[in-house]
Amino acid sequence: MTIGVLKEPSEETRVSLLPEAVTALTKKGITVFVESGAGEKAFYNDDEYVKAGAVIKSRGEVVQSSDILLAIHPFPEAANLKTTILIGVYQPLFNVPVMQQWAKQGVITFSLDMLPRTTRAQSMDVLSSQANIAGYKAVLQAANLYGRYFPMFMTAAGSIAPAKILILGAGVAGLQAIATARRLGAVVEVFDTRPAVKEEVMSLGAKFIEVEGAADASKAGGYAVEQSTDYQQRQQQRIAESIAKADIVITTAQIPGKKAPILISEEMLQSMRKGSVIIDIAAATGGNTPVTKNNQTVLYKGVHIVGDSNLAASMPSDASKLYGKNVLNFLQLIIDKEGKLNLNWNDDLVKGCCITNNGEVVHERVK
Structure with missing residues (x-):
């Protein structure tokens, strides 16, 4: 052999x-x-x-x-x-x-x-082992690009408010991004279509954004599934409210065999303040924003949008x-x-x- x-x-x-x-x-x-x-x-x-x-x-x-x-x-x-x-x-x-x-x-x-994403397959789950690194590096890459502090600082020269991070998708990459961002002192909000991940998100110290009526994703192997039009409209409204306040956004949502869902519209991008950063891990399948380009950093009206689906290769x-x-x-x-x-x-x-x-x-x- x-x-x-x-x-x-x-x-x-x-x-x-x-x-x-x-x-x-x-x-x-x-x-x-x-x-x-x-x-x-x-x-x-x-x-x-x-x-x-x-x-x-x-x-x-x-x-x-x-x-x-x-x-x-x-x-x-x-x-x-x-x-x-x-x-x-x-x-x-x-x-x-x-x-x-x-x-x-x-x-x-x-x-x-x-590989079927079963308990027995965990030891050979390449998607999870590499996504773990991607979530970690996404936050570090955002910290490098972002022109302000992540943690709150109180100094003689004045106080610095902590960075606000929005993470779209609480799979393996998203959970690691939460943990890393929290360790750096950021305030973190998380959106995911799967209510089952709420407990994990909160245990890491982040706030979970809930939108009721999501399609059942329990048989999708840890991935997102396509949602109804009504749900998508309510989802967009909740994300829009959070994204307008966010300094950093990390997007991880992908659907196997299909183009990544657009979660951040151009209108939402325009609501973000200049100097904000988006790290789009779903870039290889189209990205979660309409202007994402894989393996490129796009500056859109003062917002850096980094398309990188191979962050694991940076370690x-x-x-x-x-x-x-x-x-x-x-x-x-x-x-x-x-x-x-x-x-x-x-x-x-x-x-x-x-x-x-x-x-x-x-x-x-x-x-």
């Missing part, structure tokens, strides 16, 4: 496995090929991978010689693969043509962002460590104790994140 680790595209700093994860695999008798330079942006050089038991190879050698290829993002060489297993975060609901192409080639694709070492641990835990489901491939299609997690197999797209939602 050979597992290959590929170097990610230039804009990505993370790597699928750090040397410590490689050690865990080589102890099982698994051969690990690592593309030269794969871990450099996460602060690990080739020598450290060699010490962990890996073999450094060129990209072409890794691609052609591996039974399982680990790559966080889709990569061009996949177009020429034959019957290899790919594991990564491929956003198959947005990359349907890519999945169809891989299926035609006979590639078996596991996309870890499609490459820890992000790679957590991601690698998720991958290791998933590999335990498809590799037996002797280090041999064992694809158990009766396992709901293995089946649940398999996108292509036997020459076709097998995941129902991607179909």
